[in-house]
Amino acid sequence: MTSAWTRSPQDVDPLSWFTGPRMPIAFSIAGVLQGTAITVIYWHSWSNAALQLVALPFFLVAGWLTALSAQPSRPRFRSRDAATILSFAGAGVVISAAGTFGGTVPVAQWWPGIALGVTFVSLSPYFTPRQQLIFAVPLIAFTGAVGWIVFSSQANFWPPAAIVIISAGPLAIGAAGGVVFSYAVVARTLALLDTAAGSEEFYTSAGPPDPELQKATVARMSARVAPFLESVASAGVITPENRALAAQLARSLRTELVTATSRSWLDVVAHETGMIVSDPARLADGMNESQRAALRGLLVAAVDSTVVDRRTLLIELRARPDGSTAVALSIDVNLPEGRRLVLLAPHYLTLKTTVDDLSWDDGRRSLMRFRIPPA
Amino acid sequence: MLPRKVAAAVSVFAVVRSGHAVAAIILVACIPGTIVTLAHLSYADTVAVPVLALVAMIALLALAASRTSRTTLALYVAVGAVANYLFVFGVLAHHPGLLPTALVLVNRPETALVLVGTAGRRPLPAIGWGIAGFLAGLATTGIAELQLGRSLEFGNGPAITLANYCAVYLGLSIVQRAQLRRVPDFLTLRTETRRIEAVLSTEQRAVALLHDTVLNDLALVINGPDVLDSRMIERMRADVATLGSADILPPQDAHELVAASDGSLRNQMTALVSDFQWRGLNVELTGDTGTVARMTPKVVAAAVGALRASLENVLAHSGVDSAEIIVSATDESVTWTVNDAGTGFDPGAVPADRLGLRSSLYGRVESAGGTVKVWSAPGAGTSVLFTLPMLSGRAPGDPRDPEHDAAKTGASP
Numbered sequence: 001m002t003s004a005w006t007r008s009p010q011d012v013d014p015l016s017w018f019t020g021p022r023m024p025i026a027f028s029i030a031g032v033l034q035g036t037a038i039t040v041i042y043w044h045s046w047s048n049a050a051l052q053l054v055a056l057p058f059f060l061v062a063g064w065l066t067a068l069s070a071q072p073s074r075p076r077f078r079s080r081d082a083a084t085i086l087s088f089a090g091a092g093v094v095i096s097a098a099g100t101f102g103g104t105v106p107v108a109q110w111w112p113g114i115a116l117g118v119t120f121v122s123l124s125p126y127f128t129p130r131q132q133l134i135f136a137v138p139l140i141a142f143t144g145a146v147g148w149i150v151f152s153s154q155a156n157f158w159p160p161a162a163i164v165i166i167s168a169g170p171l172a173i174g175a176a177g178g179v180v181f182s183y184a185v186v187a188r189t190l191a192l193l194d195t196a197a198g199s200e201e202f203y204t205s206a207g208p209p210d211p212e213l214q215k216a217t218v219a220r221m222s223a224r225v226a227p228f229l230e231s232v233a234s235a236g237v238i239t240p241e242n243r244a245l246a247a248q249l250a251r252s253l254r255t256e257l258v259t260a261t262s263r264s265w266l267d268v269v270a271h272e273t274g275m276i277v278s279d280p281a282r283l284a285d286g287m288n289e290s291q292r293a294a295l296r297g298l299l300v301a302a303v304d305s306t307v308v309d310r311r312t313l314l315i316e317l318r319a320r321p322d323g324s325t326a327v328a329l330s331i332d333v334n335l336p337e338g339r340r341l342v343l344l345a346p347h348y349l350t351l352k353t354t355v356d357d358l359s360w361d362d363g364r365r366s367l368m369r370f371r372i373p374p375a
Numbered sequence: 376m377l378p379r380k381v382a383a384a385v386s387v388f389a390v391v392r393s394g395h396a397v398a399a400i401i402l403v404a405c406i407p408g409t410i411v412t413l414a415h416l417s418y419a420d421t422v423a424v425p426v427l428a429l430v431a432m433i434a435l436l437a438l439a440a441s442r443t444s445r446t447t448l449a450l451y452v453a454v455g456a457v458a459n460y461l462f463v464f465g466v467l468a469h470h471p472g473l474l475p476t477a478l479v480l481v482n483r484p485e486t487a488l489v490l491v492g493t494a495g496r497r498p499l500p501a502i503g504w505g506i507a508g509f510l511a512g513l514a515t516t517g518i519a520e521l522q523l524g525r526s527l528e529f530g531n532g533p534a535i536t537l538a539n540y541c542a543v544y545l546g547l548s549i550v551q552r553a554q555l556r557r558v559p560d561f562l563t564l565r566t567e568t569r570r571i572e573a574v575l576s577t578e579q580r581a582v583a584l585l586h587d588t589v590l591n592d593l594a595l596v597i598n599g600p601d602v603l604d605s606r607m608i609e610r611m612r613a614d615v616a617t618l619g620s621a622d623i624l625p626p627q628d629a630h631e632l633v634a635a636s637d638g639s640l641r642n643q644m645t646a647l648v649s650d651f652q653w654r655g656l657n658v659e660l661t662g663d664t665g666t667v668a669r670m671t672p673k674v675v676a677a678a679v680g681a682l683r684a685s686l687e688n689v690l691a692h693s694g695v696d697s698a699e700i701i702v703s704a705t706d707e708s709v710t711w712t713v714n715d716a717g718t719g720f721d722p723g724a725v726p727a728d729r730l731g732l733r734s735s736l737y738g739r740v741e742s743a744g745g746t747v748k749v750w751s752a753p754g755a756g757t758s759v760l761f762t763l764p765m766l767s768g769r770a771p772g773d774p775r776d777p778e779h780d781a782a783k784t785g786a787s788p
Contacts, residue, residue: 009389015558016382023550030542034535108479157476159415165408166479172404173397180396184389192377192385213574217581218618225589226615229596233611236603238596246596253590257582261734268571289572293564296571301559346558 004187005130010070010077012189014349016125024070024122028063031118032056035111042105051099052111058092059115063122070126072345072352073360077126082135089119093143097150107151107158107166113143117174124178125185132182136175144168221256225249266315269296273303275313283317283325287372290354298329298347305343307334323374327355331366378562383551384496390547391492391501394540395440398490402433405483409466412480416470424465428458432484443494448504452491456511459484463519471525478530485512485533489540498547505544509537576742583734587683588614594691606653640670643679647686648700656690662702670709674763677743678711684735685713685759693717693757708745708762716756722749736761 009016039052046052062085068074069081096112120139124132147167152160228249232242266284270277277284287295299315302308312332320326335343344366351370352358358370377385406429413422432455439451462484467473473481488508493501517527592611599607648658670678682700689698695717703710725732732749740747740761751757 013377013382013385015379016386016554023546026546030539106476106479159411161411162408162415162480165404169404173400176400177393177397181389181393184392185385188385188388189377189382192381214577214581215619217574217577218584221581221585222589222618225585225593226618229589229592229611229615232596233603233608233615236608238599238601238603243597246593250590250593250597253585253593257585257590257734260578260582261738263575263578265568265571265575268575289565289568292572293561293568294559296568297559297561297564346554350559350561350564 004183004190006128007186007190008077008128008131009125009182009185009189011128012186012193014072014352015346016185022067023125024063024066026063027118027122028060028066028115031063031115032059035059035115038109038111042109045103045105046099047101047103048099051095055092055096055099055112056115058088058095059119062086062089062092062119066119066122066126072349079131079135082123082127082131085119085123086135086139089116090139090142092116093146097146101150101153104154107147107154107163110147110150110167113147113167113170116143117170117172120171120174121178121181124182127178127182129179129183129186132175132179136171136179140168140172140175143171221253221260225253265292266317269299273299273313274310275299275303275315278314278316281317281319283319283372286325288354291351291372294347294351294354295329298344298351301347302331302333302344305333307343308332309334320371324356325372327370327372329368331368333366379555379558379560380496383554386547386551387493387496387498387501390498390543391443392440394490394492394501395436398436398487399433399440401483401487402429402436405429405480408480408483412477413466413470416473418470421465421469425462428462428465429484431458432462432487436487439491443492445494448491448494452488452504452508452511455484455488455508456515459488459512460515460519463516464522467519467523467525471523474525474528475530478528479532482516482530482532485509485516485529486536488512489533489536498544498551501544502541505537505540509533579734579738579742583680583684583739584617586735587680587687588617591687610650640675640678643675644682647679647683651686651690651698654690655696656686657697658686659697659699660702661699670763670765671743674743674745674765677739677745678709678761678763680739681736681747681761682711682713684739687735688732688759689713689715689717689757692720704765706765708764710760710762713759714756719751719753719755719757721753722751 035052035056039046039049039056043049065081065085065088069077069085093112093116096110100110116139120132120136127135144164144167148160148164151158151163151167158166228245232238232246262282264279264282264284265287266277266279269275284292299313302313303310309332312330315327315329318326331344333343348358348360348368351368355370356373358368361367361369406426409425409429410419410422413419413425435451435455435458439447463481466481488511489505491501491504491508493504512533513529516529520527592614595607595611603611644660648660651658686698689695693715695715697715699712699714701712701714703712722732736749736759737747740763743763745761745763747759747761749757749759
């Protein structure tokens with residue numbers, strides 16, 4: 001089985017699916033609205049219409065659980081999460097069936113199949129195609145069986161096989177759509193990433209160094225020294241005053257050169273953002289370009305927002321015995337959890353693709369920890 | 376990570392494929408559904424035309440999915456609508472009692488016609504295609520029903536499917552627009568990161584340049600004679616002029632080859648050795664001095680700069696007046712060893728704020744892809760060894776044909 005079957009869209013491109021927190025809820029609301037409409041239209045045809053109303057919230061809960069499980073700050077979406085979510089939706093199917101059995105609602109209008117299909121589709125960005133297939137087959141059989149039990153007792157136009165197909169059809173359609181969607185995203189993304197590996201197809205170079213910048217840098221650093229040397233060379237003699245001034249200039253220039261030499265890229269970012277950097281061993285220089293870009297994106301976004309106190313930004317880098325670097329980043333964000341998530345999640349997910357073991361303790365003071373593997 | 380616009384196109388592609396899969400499931404499931412239902416109603420002998428119409432739609436869908444283009448999508452909508460007409464006509468012509476109960480079966484091809492998708496990378500055009508498919512299906516179903524003298528009955532399936540289909544593509548469009556605003560553009564971030572690194576790199580090279588020029592000149596002013604000789608004045612003026620010249624720092628383009636017959640390394644080394652001899656340091660050059668190597672200008676500049684820094688250290692700190700440079704070359708690299716028998720030092724005890732080794736030697740050589748090793752101990756002299764890469768092996772004809780290809784590694788002092 002290729003990796004396109006065993007990885008989810010969220011695995012291969014987490015950024016595209018971080019907006020998902022609202023997407024599964026929107027899907028479940030859409031499914032429940034359709035169920036509500038059918039319940040009302042056929043109000044007198046159910047054996048117990050109230051049970052339909054009881055069943056509807058189960059699908060809302062399933063959508064909410066999906067959104068919760070797919071949050072970027074939570075661990076990777078697992079089969080256990082899917083089992084819990086689909087169990088809630090399955091319970092909704094059973095409750096609705098109990099209120100349908102003995103009634104006269106047409107099998108084609110039995111809404112739980114649609115709501116279950118929608119629930120299943122909303123899992124597809126976070127669930128591997130293989131996992132979807134494993135869950136879909138028994139679930140389709142279960143829904144078909146429940147549909148057959150409920151509707152075969154009716155004086156019915158449809159043969160039993162058609163009842164099973166119609167009952168489980170929406171779920172089968174949702175499952176097929178979900179599996180194909182996930183597989184297409186993963187296979188196409190992996191193919192594109194393979195194509196891009198080792199090439200600069202997607203990313204343009206910053207170009208050669210700017211000669212003007214070079215001249216300006218040297219001119220700035222030598223602004224006081226150059227005229228002095230020029231005057232000494234013109235005079236051809238060295239006075240005691242020259243020697244004193246030369247010593248002073250040499251000290252000053254040395255200090256400036258040492259500062260420039262000691263500056264890491266993170267110090268530049270610190271200057272840009274006002275954050276506090278604790279990196280006594282200059283471990284930031286061990287980060288590769290992608291890691292630097294992702295971390296800088298997170299820091300700049302935090303500083304650019306009006307709700308982050310830039311004085312509270314703190315990043316600490318420490319060497320670990322295995323040669324890797326442990327990084328802890330704390331950001332004080334004065335926002336409720338949902339808005340804090342919206343602000344930081346895209347950058348968190350970008351960073352997640354470049355470092356190992358990224359975790360996010362999302363209290364009021366967001367603390368992120370990650371590890372930079374040895375070069 | 377994929378750039379956002381590429382990732383957005385992948386999402387659209389996947390949703391289109393998903394829609395095609397759903398349409399295929401609907402059409403395929405409709406075949407046994409039609410056969411079973413008609414057989415159940417004792418009309419088994421009339422299934423041929425409807426089933427053939429479904430097979431034709433599946434073939435058109437397969438074509439549209441495998442070779443997605445405006446043409447194949449238009450073909451699916453147009454010819455699929457004709458197939459839908461044949462299906463509806465074929466089913467209803469012989470058994471008028473099917474409606475309204477079996478609408479869920481009769482309108483399946485019409486439902487599948489809604490799920491057209493798009494051939495482009497943007498989601499919104501898919502809505503236009505979906506509406507076109509819906510209207511084509513609606514029209515052909517209506518024509519078939521009117522031809523059979525029936526009242527118009529379409530069922531809710533196609534309309535609900537169209538609503539959901541439009542909602543999905545509209546939602547996708549909204550999500551992608553929101554992402555473009557909120558998701559960091561990794562391309563821009565990487566470019567900005569490179570800009571920062573370019574600034575840092577420029578600063579590091581400026582530090583090396585200033586260390587090798589004006590700091591030495593300041594040391595001369597502090598410790599030199601009261602009257603400068605012409606060579607000292609010339610050097611001081613040359614250093615100041617270097618700071619303001621256009622080619623102030625070594626070239627960075629690693630892909631730029633040294634021109635054929637370029638003896639820049641040889642010439643620069645000759646000038647360097649001569650300069651230090653004038654300043655009181657006897658330099659002996661030995662080893663593979665006739666090797667012809669292909670090096671980039673950046674590597675040549677790094678080699679000359681590192682040699683200058685090593686000899687400056689000998690002159691300033693060793694307490695002796697002679698040094699030896701040994702050149703050795705392999706097919707991939709050239710190594711220079713600078714030896715002196717001076718006072719030596721403890722490399723582990725060099726303060727972090729000493730610039731000479733860090734910027735002028737390590738920084739310079741490592742930035743050009745080379746390596747540096749320093750051996751020294753108090754009273755035991757110093758050996759500095761640095762290796763820099765060649766672009767390819769020694770040039771053909773080496774060493775007999777020094778004009779053949781590139782820079783010579785050494786020169787006679």
